[in-house]
Amino acid sequence: MENEFKLVPLLILALFLGISFIVGVASRTRKGEYYPVSAHAVGRIGIGAAIASNWMSAASFLGIAGIFYLKGYFALAYVIGWTGGYVLLLVLLAGQIRRFGKYSAPEFVEARYDSPVARFLSAVITIIISLIYCVAQYKGIGLIFAWIFGIDYTVALLLGVGVIFAYLAISGSLGATRNQQLHYAVLLLTFLIPLMALSAKLGYGRWLPQIGYGAALSEVNRLSGVEMAAPWASATPYEWVALCFTLMVGTAGLPHVLSRFYTLPNIRVARWSVVWGIFFIGLLYWSAPAFATFAKLLQLRGEMPIDGVAAHQIADVIVIKAAEWGGLSPWLVGMLAVGGIMAAFGTITSMLIGGAGAFSHDIYYRILNPEASERQRMKVAKGATLVLAILVVLAAVNPPGLIAEITAVAFALAGNTLFPVFLLGIWWDRTNKYGAIAGMTLGIAITFAALVFGSICPVLHTWLPSTSSALIGAPLVIIVMIVVSLLTPPPPDAIRRHLVEKVHSP
Amino acid sequence: MSSPEFDRPTSPKDYRVNFFRPQAGFMRREVIYISIALIAWALLTFGFQFLIYSGQTDASGSGPLTRQTIFSFPFEYWFTGQFLIVWFILICFLFNLMVDRLTERYRQRRQQ
Numbered sequence: 001m002e003n004e005f006k007l008v009p010l011l012i013l014a015l016f017l018g019i020s021f022i023v024g025v026a027s028r029t030r031k032g033e034y035y036p037v038s039a040h041a042v043g044r045i046g047i048g049a050a051i052a053s054n055w056m057s058a059a060s061f062l063g064i065a066g067i068f069y070l071k072g073y074f075a076l077a078y079v080i081g082w083t084g085g086y087v088l089l090l091v092l093l094a095g096q097i098r099r100f101g102k103y104s105a106p107e108f109v110e111a112r113y114d115s116p117v118a119r120f121l122s123a124v125i126t127i128i129i130s131l132i133y134c135v136a137q138y139k140g141i142g143l144i145f146a147w148i149f150g151i152d153y154t155v156a157l158l159l160g161v162g163v164i165f166a167y168l169a170i171s172g173s174l175g176a177t178r179n180q181q182l183h184y185a186v187l188l189l190t191f192l193i194p195l196m197a198l199s200a201k202l203g204y205g206r207w208l209p210q211i212g213y214g215a216a217l218s219e220v221n222r223l224s225g226v227e228m229a230a231p232w233a234s235a236t237p238y239e240w241v242a243l244c245f246t247l248m249v250g251t252a253g254l255p256h257v258l259s260r261f262y263t264l265p266n267i268r269v270a271r272w273s274v275v276w277g278i279f280f281i282g283l284l285y286w287s288a289p290a291f292a293t294f295a296k297l298l299q300l301r302g303e304m305p306i307d308g309v310a311a312h313q314i315a316d317v318i319v320i321k322a323a324e325w326g327g328l329s330p331w332l333v334g335m336l337a338v339g340g341i342m343a344a345f346g347t348i349t350s351m352l353i354g355g356a357g358a359f360s361h362d363i364y365y366r367i368l369n370p371e372a373s374e375r376q377r378m379k380v381a382k383g384a385t386l387v388l389a390i391l392v393v394l395a396a397v398n399p400p401g402l403i404a405e406i407t408a409v410a411f412a413l414a415g416n417t418l419f420p421v422f423l424l425g426i427w428w429d430r431t432n433k434y435g436a437i438a439g440m441t442l443g444i445a446i447t448f449a450a451l452v453f454g455s456i457c458p459v460l461h462t463w464l465p466s467t468s469s470a471l472i473g474a475p476l477v478i479i480v481m482i483v484v485s486l487l488t489p490p491p492p493d494a495i496r497r498h499l500v501e502k503v504h505s506p
Numbered sequence: 507m508s509s510p511e512f513d514r515p516t517s518p519k520d521y522r523v524n525f526f527r528p529q530a531g532f533m534r535r536e537v538i539y540i541s542i543a544l545i546a547w548a549l550l551t552f553g554f555q556f557l558i559y560s561g562q563t564d565a566s567g568s569g570p571l572t573r574q575t576i577f578s579f580p581f582e583y584w585f586t587g588q589f590l591i592v593w594f595i596l597i598c599f600l601f602n603l604m605v606d607r608l609t610e611r612y613r614q615r616r617q618q
Binding site for chain 1: 520521522523524525529532533536539540543544547551552555558559562565566567568572575576577578579580582583584586587588590591592594595597598599601602605606608609612613616
């Protein structure tokens, strides 16, 4: 059943790539637009859909269901962290950053802190975040391609990455742009239509599987005798809260999330589109645990015992497994698989472009070679994209964890570094470059402490787990930034004046 | 009353920005709304987990809350996994309404 080639999913994949290619070519604005940051005026709902499509990655599409399948209630820390983070972003940062008037995280850092070193650090952080994020996406692509072709994971990974780069190269050279609203619609429909079919088939109602799976959850609890929904069944309250908080501050500090707000026509649209964004993201997050619940139920009903190791291996494709075990038609199962690929694909594109942009613009052009021409920078950007892509493949051959877990490390890094730098930069005029540099350096150290020193000092895994280090990390970084700033001279008056007159005025 | 300086800080050299000591006027009102939104956000997200924790009768967190069901979901599951997202949308919606009104008011005052 496992190692066979599946034609239908491949056909669907070709179809979807073809459609988005044609739409992309048809809607291109000008030739050679390699770094599109433009948001067309499509109204608040359209921008909300764009926010959601920018957000949906393999972690949302595959990862949440996977972690729910393994850890029950603990997975809700992901669901809540990845939606509640937008509240923080909206109330504390979105409007102010839009008024500040810079177009990327490193640009903001340089303008606010007036320091090339701080800019360099924030660019490096942006690149590391892109890399970690992409590793998780590549894992998703590798798993799904392995499933479609019935081949080994490593081979599938290389094949998947090859397909993506071929697609990017062709559409890039033809100037095709990505239609965010179409992308969101594809993700939502490929997720919900199979879920509705599965729910109907299992007898939990076709139209509202998000509510209907409540009964399935109760049945799982009854059949297995284990409370899947018991709050601390697989993690302590500290672990739950630490993870949830980390994902929230991470969301508010992620460069590719923030960069959506710089380009919107005005602040009011920026703020209202967040409301729609959370709603569109919520549509998927209300549904994801249903797949995992149905998978568990089918296992229990069919008496398919799956031990811990095997469960861990299939967790990240449990969405697809649920559809398969439920006996859905190959078209529906294939649709789901292709949705997963498209989610990973969209994220990889924007992450690699963002990471390469940080390198070519913020490190190469601003620091290494200020005289570089437009063409040279473009070349460096393309080279950097390739280098990043290869680095990611190397890391993804042996993925260090579940998709959601890998992604969480990127959030921890953003929450420990960029979030404090943005928060204090906007809300405390006295923060200076020394504080920012000290804070970002400490934040990087905290994020990777457990990974690097965990074997020597196991207590780090308890208090600063690499997925959840920002509950302690972010406040600590904020305190250090405040202390260091107070001990060193205040920032120039021009910057403080800009804060009062532009950023904090109606 | 006719200058754009009207709504500027009292002293033209006052460039202080501090969340905990906001300047009078627009900034102070905005900080009030932000604080309310943050309290609403934290209370239901983390406060509810604390409620489960303090009411639990065993280490896995079962207790009076988890024995209730709603739409066949255990109550704590439904509240965290489904209702909190609705709550976040509501917070953002109300926050936007309030800030829109505030901005409108201060912009008008500035133009007078």
